[in-house]
Amino acid sequence: MAAIHPELTWHFGAGSMSEHRLTVSAAGVAEVRPIAERWLRAAPQADATWEFRSSQEAVQGPLVDVLEIAGRKVDLSKMLFHVDPDEQNLRVHVGVHHPMFPDLPETVRWQVTFLVLDWLLGEDDVERWMGRVETLETVPVAPTDGAGLVRSVATMAGHHQPDEWTMAQWQNADGTPGLALFRQALRWIDYPTLDVHNTVLATFSAQDNGLPADSSVLEDLRSLEGELESLLGSRGLLVGHETQSGQRTFHVYTDGEDQNVAASLASWARSRRLGINSAHDPAWRLVRHLTG
Numbered sequence: 001m002a003a004i005h006p007e008l009t010w011h012f013g014a015g016s017m018s019e020h021r022l023t024v025s026a027a028g029v030a031e032v033r034p035i036a037e038r039w040l041r042a043a044p045q046a047d048a049t050w051e052f053r054s055s056q057e058a059v060q061g062p063l064v065d066v067l068e069i070a071g072r073k074v075d076l077s078k079m080l081f082h083v084d085p086d087e088q089n090l091r092v093h094v095g096v097h098h099p100m101f102p103d104l105p106e107t108v109r110w111q112v113t114f115l116v117l118d119w120l121l122g123e124d125d126v127e128r129w130m131g132r133v134e135t136l137e138t139v140p141v142a143p144t145d146g147a148g149l150v151r152s153v154a155t156m157a158g159h160h161q162p163d164e165w166t167m168a169q170w171q172n173a174d175g176t177p178g179l180a181l182f183r184q185a186l187r188w189i190d191y192p193t194l195d196v197h198n199t200v201l202a203t204f205s206a207q208d209n210g211l212p213a214d215s216s217v218l219e220d221l222r223s224l225e226g227e228l229e230s231l232l233g234s235r236g237l238l239v240g241h242e243t244q245s246g247q248r249t250f251h252v253y254t255d256g257e258d259q260n261v262a263a264s265l266a267s268w269a270r271s272r273r274l275g276i277n278s279a280h281d282p283a284w285r286l287v288r289h290l291t292g
Contacts, residue, residue, distance in 0.1 A: 004039060007032045018051040025055050025123060028114070030188065030283030037192040038257070054192075058122035063146045067115065070108045074100055079116055082140030083152045089292035090185055091131030092156055094149060095140050102137045109135040120146045121153055127189045129153045131292075160185050165240075168290075172244075177209055182240025182251075184291055188284035194237055194253035195282035198265060200228065201275035206246035221248055224272065228252065231268055235261040239287050251287050256280065 001008045007029055015021040024039050026032035033054075040054035063076040082095035096113045104112070113135050117126045144152075166184045171177050188194070202224055205213045212218050221243075228250060229238055236254040243249075254261050262278070269276040284291065 005032055005035045008036060015051040018046050019049050021051050021053060023053040023056060028123065028127070033192045034195045034282055056118045056123040059119045063116065067112065069111060070105070072100065072104065074098060074112055076116060079146060080139060080143040081146070081149045082136065082142065083144055083149055085152055085156055086131055089131065090156060090159065091292060092129050092153055093132040094130060095134050095136045097136040097138070097140055097143070101135060120150055124189050125153060128187045129156055162186050176245060177211060178242060178244035179211065180240060180242045180290060182290040186239055186291055188282065191237060191253065193255045195280060196254050196256045196278055197281035197286045198252040198254060198276060198278045200250040200252060200269055202248045203246055204248065210245040211243065225250065227268070231264055240290050253284065
């Protein structure tokens, strides 16, 4: 594993369909997750003996184990959670408490917190649905147990519609309006090898306020969007676009190891006299103002 990437972690466990499972994980590091995913895609087919995963899956059942960490024994059955669903941003904020937290160093509290969240939800759902996470030294108001946290996340996941588009409007300090149309429910963890953020910049004939001058301009922009999505196919993803001051910015993610799609995108942009910029962004931080 170290020869592939020094930050990869691994462990053996019982399989769900096979006798054994080998999990190779990025341990929550977004920059490493594409490597774990590519490792999984290169793995042999599962058989009766071995199956493979690229992230820690949830452990079924209640928290009953005793975790030995930093020379202490933490009874996980005493974990309590404060759950605050954020429907607007499709996230669940959570506070995590254990009676031993006041006596544990902060680093150990965080280790326990994320180990427990990974066990309850699975590593991917922690990234997919968790918002703000904090450790609590006192018992939270309206506490719930691990099963309650799992139910809250399942409810949020039930609202997950990745192909649904959301519109937002804003104004700059000088009053210049802006519009954005984006797929808010998209998450990088569902496309772990799409690790390059591409901004495609299209200028257009604008009104005094910087928005498209007329319906023909809008049709041209829609045509560009259709061409872009057709070019990408299954090799990339249009997350959304922003329009302001006579310019539309398309946010596109592609696989950094797919040189063909990068060349096709650059060639198409040149043919349409569009600007294009690319940056390595495996955690999709450059579109978090849209996706949350």
